[in-house]
Amino acid sequence: xxxxxxxxxxxxxxxxxxxxxxxxxxxxxxxxxxxxxxxxxxxxxxxxxxxxxxxxxxxxxxxxxxxxxxxxxxxxxxxxxxxxxxxxxxxxxxxxxxxxxxxxxxxxxxxxxxxxxxxxxxxxxxxxxxxxxxxxxxxxxxxxxxxxxxxxxxxxxxxxxxxxxxxxxxxxxxxxxxxxxxxxxxxxxxxxxxxxxxxxxxxxxxxxxxxxxxxxxxxxxxxxxxxxxxxxxxxxxxxxxxxxxxxxxxxxxxxxxxxxxxxxxxxxxxxxxxxxxxxxxxxxxxxxxxxxxxxxxxxxxxxxxxxxxxxxxxxxxxxxxxxxxxxxxxxxxxxxxxxxxxxxxxxxxxxxxxxxxxxxxxxxxxxxxxxxxxxxxxxxxxxxxxxxxxxxxx
Ligand SMILES: [Zn+2]
Numbered sequence: 335x336x337x338x339x340x341x342x343x344x345x346x347x348x349x350x351x352x353x354x355x356x357x358x359x360x361x362x363x364x365x366x367x368x369x370x371x372x373x374x375x376x377x378x379x380x381x382x383x384x385x386x387x388x389x390x391x392x393x394x395x396x397x398x399x400x401x402x403x404x405x406x407x408x409x410x411x412x413x414x415x416x417x418x419x420x421x422x423x424x425x426x427x428x429x430x431x432x433x434x435x436x437x438x439x440x441x442x443x444x445x446x447x448x449x450x451x452x453x454x455x456x457x458x459x460x461x462x463x464x465x466x467x468x469x470x471x472x473x474x475x476x477x478x479x480x481x482x483x484x485x486x487x488x489x490x491x492x493x494x495x496x497x498x499x500x501x502x503x504x505x506x507x508x509x510x511x512x513x514x515x516x517x518x519x520x521x522x523x524x525x526x527x528x529x530x531x532x533x534x535x536x537x538x539x540x541x542x543x544x545x546x547x548x549x550x551x552x553x554x555x556x557x558x559x560x561x562x563x564x565x566x567x568x569x570x571x572x573x574x575x576x577x578x579x580x581x582x583x584x585x586x587x588x589x590x591x592x593x594x595x596x597x598x599x600x601x602x603x604x605x606x607x608x609x610x611x612x613x614x615x616x617x618x619x620x621x622x623x624x625x626x627x628x629x630x631x632x633x634x635x636x637x638x639x640x641x642x643x644x645x646x647x648x649x650x651x652x653x654x655x656x657x658x659x660x661x662x663x664x665x666x667x668x669x670x671x672x673x674x675x676x677x678x679x680x681x682x683x684x685x686x687x688x689x690x691x692x693x694x695x696x697x698x699x700x701x702x703x704x705x706x707x708x709x710x711x712x713x714x715x716x717x718x719x720x721x722x723x724x725x726x727x728x
Contacts, residue, residue, distance in 0.1 A: 348374025474500025563611020
């Protein structure tokens, strides 16, 4: 078993200073940073944009695994196929979706600067604190109710189409797609002025009289003035908060944005993001229009399995599953694959081929060859997450 040194991403939406869990975890292992940038993400994996290294001498984990293939399970393709992260979200991330594998291959070939990988990016977020997000399309009635409360926007749309949202009278025309794309297409022309007029009106009203959607419009506009994501996010997408331990799984082409809180995230090893709004970065409107899933579902959470001494989050993807351990953990169950563990709270000792004591902030690579080592000396506040590639469990 090997402890790892894992890099930070200082994206601008990250939490600042000690309010960031990512910063707290780094400080707990005496990894000091001399800058005042936000601490957004801790990356635990081998992606070239933020590769982990072995503690203490700094060898790249990628090279180490290439030279120690016995560390991997038989079903693993020469390295880690997932990217494991801790996120501390201080302000909303871009509204985004991720491509399928087939779409990713094409996008990477046509626009390699925007799409750095030829891989898909299914992802799962597990809340560590209250975790607020936008995810998937609202139910049809909710979208229509919201749109009819925004006359400034409604007058720029086809009202017949708006009324038809949720009714598929013509199988070739999805009214939601028509209306949504009309808003998206106005991102640099009509929408900034419409957002301005909406916000001017809402700012003149009593705060107590505003709906949650209207409050969200004002909040998003303060951070990203005039950005089309203000309307897309508040009007069309489900807005909800996960409690600690609750999770969402995001398959391809589901629009989403994380707004606030800390979470564990796991995904296929890829950095491919198709952005729709709430960002100064490139918005790929044409790709979104062509690919997005327009299912109106309301909020959908992902249900983990209670395995008595651990909780298993295993979505239907080949690349990753995540296990949560707390003070009730007894063994590091045999997953038949290389795995990465991160300790969010407390400490414990793993009695494997080597005995390793892990405490808050530490990250460990456990090889596939470790078969169910005991976990002892567990503190009451122990909280640890572990990612691996499923398919070879015992
Ligand atoms: Zn995403």
